[in-house]
Amino acid sequence: MQASEVDYLIIGAGSAGSVLAGRLSExxxxxxxxxxxxxxxRSVLIHCPAGLALMAKxxxxxxxxxxxxxxxLNGRRGYQPRGKVLGGSSSINAMIYMRGHRADYxxxxxxxxxxxxxxxxLPYFKRSEHNERGADAFHGTGGPLNVMDLRSPNPFGPRFVEAAKEAGFAANPDFNGxxxxxxxxxxxTHKNGERCSAAKAYLTPNLGRPNLQVRTGALVTRIVLEGRRAVGVELLEGxxxxxxxxxxxxLLCAGAFQSPQLLMLSGIGPADELRRHGIAVRHELPGVxxxxxxxxxxxxxxDLPGATDLFGLSLAGAARVWRGIGEWRRQRSGMLTTNFAEAGGFIKSDAAEPIPDLQLHFVIGKLVDHGRxxxxxxxxxxxxCVLRPRSRGxxxxASADPRAAPLIDPAxxxxxxxxxxxxxxxxQMRDILNRPALARFGGRELPASASARSDAEIExxxxxxxDTIYHPVGTCRMGTGALDVVDTTLRVRGIEGLRVVDASxxxxxxxGNTNAPVIMIAEKAADLIRAQA
Known part of the structure; x- marks a missing residue:
């Protein structure tokens, strides 16, 4: 199909866009x-789970x-990776399947x-999922997104869990239960030893459908409006x-940064911001x-010198990776099936907190500056990380040029x-890492943090x-207030024929991690769209 007019145009083939393309083309x-x-x-760095180590570069x-x-952050600029490929950030993330707390919804x-x-x-989470542990009250089977336990877990993940138990934290086999x-x-989100991105789950199996067209290398520059109705898009292609x-x-699925950017480039947003860049105001929506x-x-x-079970740059480590490449190519198993952040947990900053307000990610390598x-x-x-930050940015x-990166201020x-x-x-994290289950290996905290002992020094x-752990949201917020951008069916307020479907x-x-929730949002959106049609 190569048509200039179709029923639905989906902007962005990330987690939400892939889901919508797969579901609507059914x-x-x-x-x-x-x-x-x-x-x-197509890159092997996407399909081999350990390839994520190179995604930051x-x-x-x-x-x-x-x-x-x-x-x-003392004036520093933070790093904000976002996937620029079919599957979007689900093609470059750490593949953790996490929904968040029921209280969030x-x-x-x-x-x-x-x-x-x-x-x-919950039914949309379950519909999206094929959990290899099987179905129960909280999990589904038969869905497009494959969810599984790590095929070849590193021994240090269970050691971290033991250390946390020694520090008084309970073990939890299912954070989504x-x-x-x-x-x-x-x-x-793995399948048969490979990454199971939203694209691989929802898009790749359906590329042969005659009613589904996928255009890559195409940058949407604006949404075309006729009066107060979205009727199409303009894009740069070749x-x-x-x-x-x-x-x-x-259907705008460009993510928490580029969805609001594209709305503003199209004349939808805060009037003063649009005029500042010479953009005609087509619809004032101050919350964009x-x-x-x-x-x-x-x-x-x-630092654990000689602990070659862990990832690291050394002669022994290089030899181990070389063997791991062979095993992954032959069997889709071994050390390269890791997502690096293999273990973790949800804890409370204070026992009086009603639900966990902190999340831990334990990584089987030395991670400095996002791996860059x-x-x-x-x-x-x-x-x-702080799970429910109060700061709002x-x-x-930056300009009216759609190729220019936006100004990102998470405050x-x-x-x-x-x-x-x-x-x-x-x-609490330092206490866990110094417990016997890990301390017996003789690890040393790097000097940059080891010297921070008092609260002021830790601050x-x-x-x-x-910096970020890659979960930006909120820039096209759903709600009923004056600064909310979409209604409960994700339609942009005041504009017909236009929805936003993503973390924004x-x-x-x-x-918790935001990929599974975005997939859920898109699953629900598909039903809302079909109901209206």
């Missing part, structure tokens, strides 16, 4: 075009954005978002400007780009409560080293 009478600025997902598959200088509903409570979204709190090994039209709807927030995160790194800095030797790392335009640690919780989490370390619509970030 009806052979519905024509769908999916548009992606990046390439097809990729410019072909990763937009590699940066924030504006962050006062809360109940809070959405309590704010006026009818239909988005935990009990109402009846209870989130505790420590354990993460389940991952050096040419192309216009495509939608008979029913334009507001409420940006993300999980602030800091990492402790330990080369570090020699072997060791492990552990993240702690914004997404603004990290702007609210003192975020830093307070992070300090408490840092101390300084955090401000000098904290989250009223507040969930307490």
């Amino acid at each position: 009806d052979p009478g519905t024509q769908v075009t999916l548009i992606e600025a990046g390439p097809a997902d 990729s410019r072909q598959l990763n937009w590699g954005f940066e924030t504006v200088p962050q006062p809360g 109940d809070a959405w509903a309590a704010e006026g978002n009818a239909g988005w409570s935990y009990e109402e979204v 009846a209870e989130q709190e505790g420590v354990g090994l993460y389940q991952v 050096g040419q400007t192309v216009t495509l039209r939608a008979r029913r709807e334009v 780009g507001a409420h940006l927030h993300d999980h602030p995160d800091v990492v402790l790194v330990y 800095k080369t570090v020699f030797g072997h060791g492990f790392s552990c993240h702690v 914004s997404l603004r335009l 990290f640690l702007q609210d003192p409560d975020d830093l307070r919780r992070m300090v408490l989490g840092f101390k 300084t370390f955090i401000r000098n080293h904290a 619509v989250m009223p507040s970030v969930v307490g």
Whole structure:
């Protein structure tokens, strides 16, 4: 199918866009075009799970954005990776399958978002999932997204869990089950030893459908409006400007940064911001780009010389990786099936907290600057992030040029409560890493953090080293207020034929990794779209 007019135009082939393309094209009478600025997902770095170690350095598959200088991070610019490929960020992420806490969705509903409570979204999580452990009250089988336990787990993951138990934390075999709190090994979006991105789950099996067109290497520059109705898109493809039209709807799935950017480039957003860049105001919507927030995160790194079970740069480590390449190519098993962040947990900064407000990610290698800095030797790392930050920032335009990166300001640690919780989490994380189950291997905390002992010193370390753990949301927020951008069916307020379906619509970030929730949002959106049609 090569049509300039179809029923649905989907902008962005990330987690949400892939789901919508797969679901909406199930009806052979519905024509769908999916548009992606990046390439097809052919790189072995995507399909081999351990390839994610090199994604931070990729410019072909990763937009590699940066924030504006962050006062809360002592003026540093944060790093903001986003997938630029079929599958979007699900093609470059750490593949952790996590939904967040049931209270997160109940809070959405309590704010006026009818239909988005935990009990109402749980069926969509289950519909999307094929969990290799089997179906139960919380999990599904038969869905497109394969979820499994790691095929060849590293021995240090269970050691971290034992250390956390020694520190007084309960083991939890299923963070997506009846209870989130505790420590354990993460389940991952893998299938047969390969990454199972949203594209591989929902898109790749359906590329032969005659009613589904996928256009890669195509940058959408604006949404075409006729009056207050979205009727198509304009895009740059092969050096040419192309216009495509939608008979029913334009579905914007470009993510928490590029969805609000594209709305503003199309004349939908805060009037002053649009005029500042010479963009004609087609529809004033002041909340576009507001409420940006993300999980602030800091990492402790330990050096373990000679611990070649862990990933690291050494002669012995290189030989082990070389053997691992052979095993993965032959059997799709072995060390290269890792997602690196193999273990973790959900803990409370204070026992009085009603639900966990901190998340841990234990990494089987020395992670410095998101993996962009080369570090020699072997060791492990552990993240702690604040799950419900109070700080709120914004997404603004740098210029009217659609090829220019937007101005990203998550306002990290702007609210003192975020830093307070992070300090408490840092101390608990350090306590776990120093427990006998890990300490017996003789690891040494790197000097940058080891010298931080008092709360004030820990605060300084955090401000000098904290950054994102890649969960930006909120810039096209769903709700009923004056600054909310979409309604509960994800339709853009005041514009017909246009919806936003991605992490930008989250009223507040969930307490956990965001990929599975975005897939759930898109599954629910597909039903909402079909119901209207």
